[in-house]
Amino acid sequence: MTRSLACAPHLTACVAAFAALLLSAAAPAPARHDDDPKILDRRPPYAGPGYLRGAAAAGLRTSNAGAASGFAAQGLRLESWLTLGDLDGAGSGNDCWGYASPSGREYAVVGTSTSTIIVEVTDPANAAVIETIPGPGSLWRDVKTYQDRAYSVSEGGGGIQVIDLSAVDAGVVSLENTVTGSGDERTHNVAIDEASGYLYRTGGGGNGLRIYSLANPSSPQYVGSWGSRYVHDAQVVTYTSGPYAGRQLAFCCAGLGNGSGDTGLSIVDVTNKNFPFRIEQIAYPNRRYSHQGWLSPDRTRFYLGDELDENAGVNTTVTRVFDVSDPGNASFIGEFSNGVSSISHNMYERDGLLFQANYTSGLRVFDTLSDPNSPAEIASFDTAPDITASSFNGLWSCYVGLPSGTVIGSDLERGLFVWTFDPLTVDVDATALRELDRAGETVSATIRTINGNTIAPGTVELVVDGGSGPTAIPMTAGSTPGSYTADLPSFGCGAEVTWYVSARTPAGVQSTYPASAPALPFVSFVGDTVTTARYDSMQTDNGWEGDLPGDTASRGQWTRERPNGTSAEPNGGYPGNGRQCWFTGQAAIANNTDADVDQGFTTLLSPVLDLSDMYYPVLEYYRWFSNVYGQNDPDDAFEISISNDAGATWQELETIGPLGPGTEGGWIRSSFLVPEVLPPTDQIQLRFVASDTGRINIVEAAIDEFRVYDLGCDGPVGTAYCQGAPNSTGLVGEVVGEGTAFLAQNDLELVATNLPLQQTGFFVVADGQASVPLIGGGQGTLCVGGTTGRYLAQAANSGSTGTIRLTVDATALPQPTGTVMALAGETWNFQCWHRDANPGPTSNFTEGYSVTFR
Numbered sequence: 063m064t065r066s067l068a069c070a071p072h073l074t075a076c077v078a079a080f081a082a083l084l085l086s087a088a089a090p091a092p093a094r095h096d097d098d099p100k101i102l103d104r105r106p107p108y109a110g111p112g113y114l115r116g117a118a119a120a121g122l123r124t125s126n127a128g129a130a131s132g133f134a135a136q137g138l139r140l141e142s143w144l145t146l147g148d149l150d151g152a153g154s155g156n157d158c159w160g161y162a163s164p165s166g167r168e169y170a171v172v173g174t175s176t177s178t179i180i181v182e183v184t185d186p187a188n189a190a191v192i193e194t195i196p197g198p199g200s201l202w203r204d205v206k207t208y209q210d211r212a213y214s215v216s217e218g219g220g221g222i223q224v225i226d227l228s229a230v231d232a233g234v235v236s237l238e239n240t241v242t243g244s245g246d247e248r249t250h251n252v253a254i255d256e257a258s259g260y261l262y263r264t265g266g267g268g269n270g271l272r273i274y275s276l277a278n279p280s281s282p283q284y285v286g287s288w289g290s291r292y293v294h295d296a297q298v299v300t301y302t303s304g305p306y307a308g309r310q311l312a313f314c315c316a317g318l319g320n321g322s323g324d325t326g327l328s329i330v331d332v333t334n335k336n337f338p339f340r341i342e343q344i345a346y347p348n349r350r351y352s353h354q355g356w357l358s359p360d361r362t363r364f365y366l367g368d369e370l371d372e373n374a375g376v377n378t379t380v381t382r383v384f385d386v387s388d389p390g391n392a393s394f395i396g397e398f399s400n401g402v403s404s405i406s407h408n409m410y411e412r413d414g415l416l417f418q419a420n421y422t423s424g425l426r427v428f429d430t431l432s433d434p435n436s437p438a439e440i441a442s443f444d445t446a447p448d449i450t451a452s453s454f455n456g457l458w459s460c461y462v463g464l465p466s467g468t469v470i471g472s473d474l475e476r477g478l479f480v481w482t483f484d485p486l487t488v489d490v491d492a493t494a495l496r497e498l499d500r501a502g503e504t505v506s507a508t509i510r511t512i513n514g515n516t517i518a519p520g521t522v523e524l525v526v527d528g529g530s531g532p533t534a535i536p537m538t539a540g541s542t543p544g545s546y547t548a549d550l551p552s553f554g555c556g557a558e559v560t561w562y563v564s565a566r567t568p569a570g571v572q573s574t575y576p577a578s579a580p581a582l583p584f585v586s587f588v589g590d591t592v593t594t595a596r597y598d599s600m601q602t603d604n605g606w607e608g609d610l611p612g613d614t615a616s617r618g619q620w621t622r623e624r625p626n627g628t629s630a631e632p633n634g635g636y637p638g639n640g641r642q643c644w645f646t647g648q649a650a651i652a653n654n655t656d657a658d659v660d661q662g663f664t665t666l667l668s669p670v671l672d673l674s675d676m677y678y679p680v681l682e683y684y685r686w687f688s689n690v691y692g693q694n695d696p697d698d699a700f701e702i703s704i705s706n707d708a709g710a711t712w713q714e715l716e717t718i719g720p721l722g723p724g725t726e727g728g729w730i731r732s733s734f735l736v737p738e739v740l741p742p743t744d745q746i747q748l749r750f751v752a753s754d755t756g757r758i759n760i761v762e763a764a765i766d767e768f769r770v771y772d773l774g775c776d777g778p779v780g781t782a783y784c785q786g787a788p789n790s791t792g793l794v795g796e797v798v799g800e801g802t803a804f805l806a807q808n809d810l811e812l813v814a815t816n817l818p819l820q821q822t823g824f825f826v827v828a829d830g831q832a833s834v835p836l837i838g839g840g841q842g843t844l845c846v847g848g849t850t851g852r853y854l855a856q857a858a859n860s861g862s863t864g865t866i867r868l869t870v871d872a873t874a875l876p877q878p879t880g881t882v883m884a885l886a887g888e889t890w891n892f893q894c895w896h897r898d899a900n901p902g903p904t905s906n907f908t909e910g911y912s913v914t915f916r
Contacts, residue, residue, distance in 0.1 A: 103454040107153060108476045110628045112143035116187035135577065137441030137487045137512070138425065138469070142189035142480040144181065149477055150194050152176040157204045157408075158472035160461040161212065163231050170461070170470045171212050171225075172478050173203035178214040178225060180235050186468045186480045193235035195225055204251040206261075211238070211279045213261060215249035222249070222263070222274070222282055244272055244284040250294060257300035258310050260285075260335070264293040268320065271296065271312060273335050286335035291316040291328055295354040295408075298332065299361070309333045311341075311389055313364055315352040325352040327366055329389050346382045346394045348375060354408050355382075356416075362387040363434050365416055367406030372452040379406050379420050381428075383435055398436045400426060405452055408459040415440075415462075417469065422446045422456040425471050425481070440510075443481060445473045447634055485515035486573035488563050492584055497592035498559060500777065502552045507537065507563045507575065509544045521566040524548040525580065528559045529887065532580075537563070550586075554914065555775030556678040556735060557588040585733060587680060589773030595676065596770040600635060600643045605669030608644060614662030615754070618647035618761070630658060630688040630762040636729045645686070645764035646752050659698075659761040663753035666765060670708050673742035678773035681734050681748070686764035687718045688727035696720045697756035700763050704736075708745040715739065715748070729766070735773075737804035738886065738916050779803050779810065780892075780913035784833050784845035790818045790900040791864065795908030797894060803915050805886055810870040814894035814908050817860040823896030824857035825868045826850050827875055831891050831910065841900060845910030846891045851876030866894055872915055884915045 133140065146152055152174035161169045161180075169192070170181040176199055180192040197203065200218030207213070212225040221242035227235060250265025254276070261282050263272040270289040274282035296314040301307050310333045317325035326349060329342040348371050355366035364384040371380065378399045386392045404423035409416055414431025424444040428437035446456035457479075460471040471479040487510045495503060505524050509517060523534040528551070537546035546563075553559055562579030566572050576584055598604045600622060608620025624641035625648060627633020635643035644666055647657030673679040687700040699719040703712040715734060718724045736742050752763035779799030788794050793816040801809035812825065832847030853876060858866045874881035875890060884890060894908040 104154065105455055105475050107146040108627065108633075109147065110145070110630070112145045112148050112477065113140065114143075114188050115139075115141050116185065133424075133447055134444040135442065137427065137484050138443040138481045139484055140443070140479065141186035141468070141482055142183070143477070144189055144191070145477040146174065146475070147477075149179050149181075149191060150174055150177045154201060154474050155458060155472045155477050156202060156474070157459045158461050158470055158478065159205050159207055159212070160464045160470060161207045161210075161227055161230070162465050163210070163227070165231055166465070167231055168464045168466060168468060169227070169230060170478060170480070171205050171207060172470075172472055173205055173214065175199060175201055175203070178203065178205055178212065178223065180212075180225075180227070180230060181478060183464070183468055183470065183480050186466075186482055189478065189480050192230060192233055195223065195235070195237050197223055202250060204249070206252050206254045208254050208256060208259070208261070208276055209279050213252055213254070213282070215252045215263060215266075217248050217250055217266060219247040221247045222252070222261070224280060224282070226280070238280055241274070241282050244287075245269065251296070253296045253298050253312075255298040255300055255310060257302075258298075260298070260310070260332075262296055262298055262312065262332075264296050264314075265321075268292055270316070271314070271330070271332065271338065273332065273338075286338065288312075288330055288332065288338035288340075290340060291318055292321040293328070294321045294352065297356055299357065301361075306389060312338075313355065313357060313386070315354050315366060317352060322351050322370070325349050325368075327352065327355070327364060327384055327392070329386070329392060341390050342392045344384060344392050344394055346384075346397075348380075353406070356410050357386070358411055358430060358434060359414070363430070364392070365409055365411070365430075367409060367418070369405055369407065372405065377452075378402055379404050379418075379423065379426070381406065381409070381416075381418070396435055398428075400428075400439045402426075403452060404456070405454065407457070410460060410462050412462040417460050417462045419457040419460045419471060421458075422451055422453060424457045425460055425469070425479075440487070440512075441483065443471075443479070445471065445476055445479055483512050484573045484577075485512055485567045485571050486510065486517060486565050487512065488565055488573050488575040490563055490575045490584075492575075495584070495586055497773075498550060498553065498586045498588045500552055500555055500588055500590075503550045505537075505548055505550060505561070505563065506540075507546045509546060509565050509573075511544075515567050518566045518568045518570075521564070522546050523564050524550070524561060525564055525583070526550060526559065526561045527583075528553045528557055534564075553588045555588055555590065555777055556737075556773050556916070558680075558733065558735060559586045559588060560584065561586065582731065585731065587771065587773055589678065590776045591774035593772045593774065594769060595673075595679070595772050596671065596768075598768040600766050600768070606644065606666065608664070608666045610665045610667065613664045615659050615664040616661040618657055618659035618752075618754070619664045620644055620646055620666040620750075620752075621648055623648060625764070628762070630691050630727060630760045632686050632727070632729065632764050635764075636684040636766040643764050643766035644750075646762050659752050659754045659763070660758075662755060663751050666750040667709070668748040668768070671746040671770060672744040673736060673746045673770070674744040676742060676772040677775055679736045679742050679746075680771040680773060681736060682731065682767075682769040682771065683733075683748075683765055684729045684731050684767045685718070685724075685750075686727060686729055686762070686766075687724055687752070688762045689719055689759055690726050691760040694757035694759055696725060696759060698752075698754050698759060698761050701751045701753075702732075703749045703751070704734075704739060705747045705749070706740050706743040706745055709747050709749070712749060713740055727762070735804075735916070737802060737807050740806045780911050782909050782911055783831065783891075784843060784910040786843035786845070786907050786909060787835070787841050789816070789841070789896075789898050789906045791816060795894060795896070795906065797892060797908050797911035799911065799913060803913050805872050805884065805915050808872050810872065810913065812868040812870060812892055812894075812911065814860075814866045814868075814896070815864065817864040817866060817894075817896050817908075818898050818900075819860060819862055819864050821860045821897045822857060823860060823866050823894050825853040825866075825892055825894050827853070827890055827892050829888070829890055831912070838905070840905035840907070841898070842895075842905065842907030844907060845893050849877055851878060851881075860896065866896070868892070868894075870913075886916055887914070889914045
């Protein structure tokens with residue numbers, strides 16, 4: 063079915079063309095063009111809803127914000143995503159262009175396999191379809207605009223469709239004319255030289271250039287052709303200065319036969335439409351099929367992509383660079399690559415930036431202003447997160463000419479994407495910051511401004527949360543432009559610290575590192591050492607078990623493979639780890655209701671883990687949960703539990719839903735310090751239960767990237783404070799903590815040392831601190847304040863070692879009116895009172911010792 067969708071209505075011709083391509087090595091009888099391999103790479107269109115950032119900002123339940131978060135991106139902000147279902151329900155997407163009306167409103171003009179569609183993007187966060195113009199069915203459609211008309215062509219034939227956009231602001235768009243004749247009605251692409259007012263049909267049935275005057279934009283008139291070579295795509299420009307002033311040149315990606323013979327860059331003088339002639343023909347290394355390219359704004363460089371060079375041993379996306387400063391003596395001068403294994407397709411330049419639509423690696427942006435011959439990649443957005451390969455899937459094209467700077471892209475399987483540039487890019491080398499020193503660390507950030515934006519003074523901040531709420535720390539500008547530093551404060555060993563760097567433009571637009579912040583900030587752990595004890599990428603089962611006996615769900619049972627993806631289900635594992643993960647039910651097609659959890663619950667169990675020898679074990683995993691799609695309000699949850707007796711008993715770790723954050727899909731990182739929940743043993747196990755037991759809804763869950771860390775901590779459990787007076791030994795009594803401050807462990811012991819020998823003493827505890835010298839006629843300083851309790855039941859003699867021990871039961875701290883339970887995050891202060899002879903009978907206190915329970 064997929065092939066018939068992609069090839070109809072010319073299935074016979076397409077199959078014959080591809081067969082000819084396969085036989086080309088033995089017999090030079092090529093297909094009409096080398097795009098036919100696209101037919102064999104067809105995948106079903108994405109079936110779920112898209113995304114509108116405007117709807118997400120308004121808090122609408124169907125904004126699909128979670129699914130939108132599944133795209134890997136840098137420097138580009140997704141504003142809108144209209145799927146093929148949102149557009150016209152076609153089997154595939156293809157080209158796109160743009161139009162700005164005289165009023166300043168902006169529109170995307172998008173091609174699919176059945177139509178040309180006009181979408182308003184004036185508010186890029188709320189893209190809306192205006193009109194659909196049906197056309198010949200074909201995988202290939204191309205469109206350009208001139209004045210207030212759009213011109214759509216197709217390999218399916220039909221000549222040139224003229225679409226009237228003059229009343230688009232009023233919501234009126236119409237097919238004004240269809241221009242036929244001048245040979246084969248098929249066309250592969252269309253180019254327009256707006257300065258001269260001529261339209262150029264490229265390709266289609268082996269053609270080169272067919273030229274039309276747009277003196278009457280409603281009725282293009284055929285005026286000439288150039289057919290020495292097949293032309294796959296072209297850019298045509300009019301020179302207004304220099305040796306070529308007044309001449310019109312076509313930069314053609316062209317070749318003999320179907321375009322693959324002697325393929326390269328052809329520069330054709332088309333000034334005289336009756337007699338176009340080639341002024342230069344340039345080859346390049348490893349050439350297979352010269353596909354498309356674009357001039358730099360100063361017209362000194364031409365950037366070209368070869369669509370089939372992977373068959374010539376090129377394993378990454380490579381862009382060829384030509385020096386065309388003198389078009390009559392143009393030359394190939396080099397190439398550059400971003401190292402990603404995907405096929406290059408269409409590219410366009412604007413303001414010193416080269417935008418490339420590179421199929422499975424999505425949109426890539428290169429800074430040609432800084433280095434025109436080997437530009438650095440500065441931004442990207444992967445529209446095909448589930449695949450990166452040399453296949454004809456993903457982003458077909460992009461358009462960068464809208465006055466606002468809004469960028470649009472058209473994707474074969476996922477439809478229309480609308481982006482804006484992050485005006486600032488914030489970058490931090492966080493490699494060394496996953497684990498933090500207890501004394502604190504320095505965070506260094508680099509902030510780059512884009513498209514003339516600036517950083518608002520005083521807005522560069524390091525936002526830190528060690529568990530007591532976020533604190534914004536101003537960052538200091540360094541000597542290098544765009545460099546900033548700030549110090550993370552000190553935290554106790556074992557602490558989990560979240561942080562991100564934020565900067566704003568004068569208009570208040572915020573950019574962050576990581577880009578997902580503040581919702582998903584960077585997470586660091588504090589420890590003297592951090593050791594990864596276990597890592598499960600979920601590419602193998604590794605002892606995990608799903609679909610257990612006793613589960614009641616009729617479908618949607620846990621399985622491990624690469625999910626097909628729907629609006630509720632991920633279309634691959636957490637970005638960066640590979641394709642597989644554990645998830646609830648593989649849909650046969652990308653359909654919401656095909657395999658979601660229904661009529662019961664389904665369970666995933668981790669293997670039994672030995673954490674008994676770890677100091678501060680941390681569990682980390684990425685989770686996905688969606689329950690917002692369906693006929694009813696959500697009433698189902700995703701329950702995650704932990705056991706330290708191999709599943710004999712369970713304790714809640716977290717519950718997601720039925721309402722609130724984390725219920726709209728999207729990968730979310732969760733991490734827990736095990737001793738804060740229960741004592742670590744050699745029988746730790748996790749349980750993940752997804753259910754649909756209430757009203758009928760679409761419920762999906764997934765788990766990926768499971769890790770166990772061990773935080774090594776060599777320092778004290780608490781903190782000494784308030785040093786008092788020396789006792790008869792000549793030393794000040796000290797307190798040392800043993801065990802941990804974790805309430806789940808409840809294993810804290812305090813040891814008072816440096817005490818005079820054979821003296822009685824006991825500990826006191828209070829929730830406040832003080833410093834009261836010579837209290838009660840004794841020689842020490844009282845360091846605890848507020849309501850104070852005494853451990854009289856554990857009064858002891860210091861004996862021959864000069865020590866007194868206290869076993870602290872955190873569930874029963876003594877107070878004057880009884881005992882109280884310590885709560886996580888509370889700080890309690892301890893001190894040991896003891897008798898002394900110095901020289902006569904007296905008493906003294908040790909230093910104070912502060913413990914924050916966790």
